[in-house]
Amino acid sequence: MHPCSQTLGLVAQAVFGILLFLCGFFPLRVPDGRVATLADWPSQVGDVQLPVEEEAHGRVVGRLVLMVVDALRWDFVAGPAGATSMPYVSSQLGRGDSCLLQARADPPTVTMPRIKALTTGSVPGFVDVVLNLGSPEVGEDSLVGQAVAHGLKVVFYGDDTWLKLFPRGFARSEGTSSFFVSDYTEVDDNVTRHLAAELGAPDWDLMVLHYLGLDHIGHLEGPASPLVAPKLREMDAVARQIHSRLRQWGESTNRTAAVVICGDHGMKDSGSHGGASPAEVLVPIVTLGLGCPGSSRTAEPVGQIDLAPTLSVLLGLPIPAGSLGKLVPGLLRGLPPSRQLHALLYNARGLAAKFRGHVAAHSTHEGWMAFEDAVRLHSEWLAAGGRSDGALFRRALGLYSIAAEEMSAVLAGSLVEFDECALAVASALLAQVCLLLLFAGPVPCPGRGECLLSALLLAGNALLCAAGRCRSVLCAAASSLPGALVAGAAFFLLACNSVRLLRHSRFRMELPRGAAPRFLAAGTALHTASLAATSFVEEEHQTWYLLWPTLVLLASPRAPLAASLAALASHRALRALNQTGDKWSALPDLHDWLSLPGRERYLLAVFVAGLLGLLCCCWFLMPSKDTRALSFVAVLSVFCYRAAVGNISISFYPQSRGVVEARVFWGALCALLASGAYRGRAGAGHLAGCWALASALLHRPHNAVLVPALVLFSSHAHHALWRDPPRWASVAHVWLGQLFYFYQGNSNSFASIDVAAGYVGLQDYHPYLVGALLVSHTYSAPVLSYLLLLSGLDRRHHASDLTREGGAAWGEACRAVACARVLPLAVYAALTTWQRHHLFVWTVFSPKLLYEAVHTAVTAVLLLLTAACFQVK
Incomplete structure (x- = not known):
């Protein structure tokens, strides 16, 4: 059995759990099929019949x-x-x-x-x-x-x-x-x-x-x-x-x-x-x-x-x-005054009907009372002859506007219905997966107890559905066959994990030794706890910008002093490359400075420096002679692409959409992948080098320096933590992925997604390809960090295949990566459920939730590829 197989099974449960959570948190609103007609226009105001001859809804x-x-x-x-x-x-x-x-x-x-x-x-x-x-x-x-x-x-x-x-x-x-x-x-x-x-x-x-x-x-x-x-x-x-x-x-x-x-x-x-x-x-x-x-x-x-x-x-x-x-x-x-009031009545009455159905204490709400007062004044105005300059008209007009505004605001926030049953089951499942990943020992296979408990849970859910007390995607008794299958899978996993945790009554976790491992454990817990506050979610990069230099300082006794000082100086420069977050994202950064007119030479110098560093890193990760030539062709293609699309100023290079240059790059990258296809576990360096090249193509020119910087930071982390168990190097690389994710300019807002990266080298719109490029660009740093972790484990154990010792280290590293990913996911799901009625649930918590879900899916794919591509002796 591959050492990552058990971890992969738990991560698959986490992916299922977060998908179930998203279905409960973002339920698809099914239209009720109602279509308005002209007969909906009111024919009377209070007890006053509107004149039949009035063209109430004539075209203006x-x-x-x-x-x-x-x-x-x-x-x-x-x-x-x-x-x-x-x-x-x-x-x-x-x-x-x-x-x-x-x-x-x-x-x-x-x-x-x-x-x-x-x-x-x-x-x-x-x-x-x-x-x-x-x-x-x-x-x-x-x-x-x-x-x-x-x-x-x-x-x-x-x-x-x-x-x-x-x-x-x-x-x-x-x-x-x-x-x-x-x-x-x-x-x-x-x-x-x-x-x-x-x-x-x-x-x-x-x-x-x-x-x-x-x-x-x-x-x-x-x-x-x-x-x-x-x-x-x-x-x-x-x-x-x-x-x-x-x-x-x-x-x-x-x-x-x-x-x-x-x-x-x-x-x-x-x-x-x-x-x-x-x-x-x-x-x-x-x-x-x-x-x-x-x-x-x-x-x-x-x-x-x-x-x-x-x-x-x-x-x-x-x-x-x-x-x-x-x-x-x-x-x-x-419009004539009578038509103005008639139209406002029509609008306010429609809102009032929805308001009455969705707000329990509607009769005491300010908006409802304003609507009733407006109707009364409207009828009095009509009875008085309908003068446009009268006080009744102005008051009725104002009250209709106030009533519509108040009821509209309440309705916009009250029509969201969360699937609380699905949220509870998904949160429990994610918590169970997190606890199982924290155990050092193997997880037992399901037995009779798990099957019996899952059957009882499913039967109880069916009874609640039949009684009408549970309206959820898990309501197998009233839903379609896919819904029944989802419910069955959810309760089966919930029961299996419950019995497993009961059998594993004691945690068998080795406490970290040394300042750096202890800080890695404490920092992970601190970051997870910080997700409870909206400000920390909006400015999450500040957490990583604090944790990483602190880790470098604590690990400096184990690394050369010059390397630690270089890492700290680089951190200060890279964090200023792209402003991110919410409160200070508009402040000028190095990217803004490089984009000013007359600074084209400086941008070109930064881009070339990044590409030269990338070439050196590729030669380090893929040291064979044939790959060096292909790496050079790929790096040169990246340079030519940015020159073709005009991102860098090269006067003699012809302008185009860069399709030819991008195709040359992808051809060289495919050749590199083919050359490392039969290298087995030693191909981890090949994968890391290829992903580094792809990341450089998708990055904006000023961000090209991030790729070699991540390779150097990874080497420093391996060197500082090589005496510790592999789990701590794994957690450090998870931190590196998050750190460079924010260096790149990403945030927990959708506004930071660089849509242009999805169209690199394309002539037409292909939704799946564009989506894949966008995900690859957004999560390029976490993926590269993971591949660099695998490459470091290769060099550490000096084996072309997974020996017993190397296999144990491999499994420990995969488990640590999975745990570092599922822990914040499980906690954040519980926090989001708790704060689902928070004022900033749609502006702060929800975007972060989607980012966490996609990040988990990317991690699951990486672990799956690890299990599929690298063989065990």
Whole structure:
């Protein structure tokens, strides 16, 4: 039996446990199928019947263009540069028919959930960030669906996510891939080229445009890029073209036409998005052709979900049935007073119906009482003759707005239903796996006791389900066959592990000896405990930046003084390479300095230094003559790729997408892998060298130095801990993986994911390949650290195959790596369950939970490859 096989089985249980936990924590919201109709408009207010002749839901806007500019953050329009970057839009805001609103997007700030929020008025589930690559069809009521159902013709051009969400919603359309971020020119030209023909066409009512170029520039170079201002001026010119033609159409037909310009999400200073920082969640909504309250530059705060009900009313459509948004009163000022109040009543009554069903003490809530007062004042106003300048009208208008805002805010946070049964079972399973990994001895196989206990647990769960007291994915009695299989597997594992732990009544753990091993154990426990606080989760890098230099100091008596001093000096430089975290991520770092105009030579020098160090490390890890030549070709290909795509300044090198250079690199890497395929356990160095080369290709140029630095840090850790059991070198390498993970600029926010890494050398969008490249780039440091651990064990035991002594060390190292991964996972799952109603559960705890899940899956794959690739004597 391979020494890692037992550990691999426990890690597989951990993967199953975290998947079950995610199903319970991020349940997929199943639409109830309700579709709103015009009959939902109220026919009376209190005891007062609304006049039959009143056109309560007549169409206000004859033509509407919804122009979504991906990653258009608030300060791009409202900031100091707005007047120069978007001069036409800025000039129109000085008129009475244009308006600027500040909208807040709910996290996660990625495209697909934001489109659903804009069109349905609902708050998409957090799990939609995982589904963002797939974009399944919207199954709930929406603005697009209502428009089609009521005979409005909708046309669309832009991000093909819309076509996946609404495959039958558009009379004419053309989509562009939203994921190929290397292109920020053609992706917008393909939208604009349709405008002239469509603006002259007489047959459409609603046009949706979704421009992607600004978002792609942000991913590639950030919001400070010199490419941003020209792109904003391009969007300004498009808005001018649309507004001018719509104004001509309105004058010729004597009907109202309007343009609504908005961002689906913002953009962090690093250029990415997905988190909850102000730069990511605050976006502008500019309306051209609609009325505006007070000054047209008033930044009236609204929710992004408010756009769906407001546009529905303006187009004479029912508000989508699942909408939680409130009407924006300022955009209804052009309506007669009676219609304004009628529309606000319609919106508030729909929210009140949902509010009554989800809030137990609804009758005493401020929002509900404001709604009842508004209805009473509305009926009194109608009975008094309906004067627009009366106090009753103003009070009713204000109370409707307050009621809708209060109830909308409560509903947005109360509709999340956690699967508490699944959370409890998954947390218990993860805790059991963690305890079993902490045991030094073998884990006994399941017997009759385990089978009997699992059968009792499953029977008890079935009884609870039958009694209606358990509504969970584990409810085997009422679910499908897959659900029954999941429940059976969960309870069987739970029972087996329970009996195993009872048999293993005593911990057989060897206490660490020496300052460095003791600190490794204490530091791991300290880091795990720190995950209970949101601030420590947001700034987790600070924990590792404290633990690592302390470990270097404690281990310095066992290592050369020069090496320890070099490690500490390197740590200080590398931590300044990329600012990360939440509170100080906007502060300047070495990357920002290297990106300034005129610093191209310094960036080139850093990149070349990193590649030369990488070449030396590859020759150290793969010392044979044939691999040295291939390593040189691979490193040269990395250099040529970055020169081709323009990341480094080489005037004589032709610009391209770097497809040829990337293919040469992958060819050289495949040849390197083939040369080490039959080296057995000695191939660990080959794997480490190949992964180091791949990491350098995916890294930005300034991050290339991280790869040789990790190899040197690993060598220092091996040298300092070679006298101790292998478990402590393993834990040290887990620390190194986390340390360099944050050196790279990663964080526990989705905004730190470098999307551009998923398109290195690609010409087209391939979702699985892009996903694999993104995961490889994000977790490149933990994977390389693990492979360097294996390479160090090779050199330590001087064996071409697993001897008895080497096999024991191998198994101990795998177990330590698995334990160091499952321990924070199990504790964090329990902490997240406990704090599931915390204020920051969606902005802090949830992203970290997904990162932990993916990290665990990556570790499981590494352990599986270890067991499969290296043979035992």
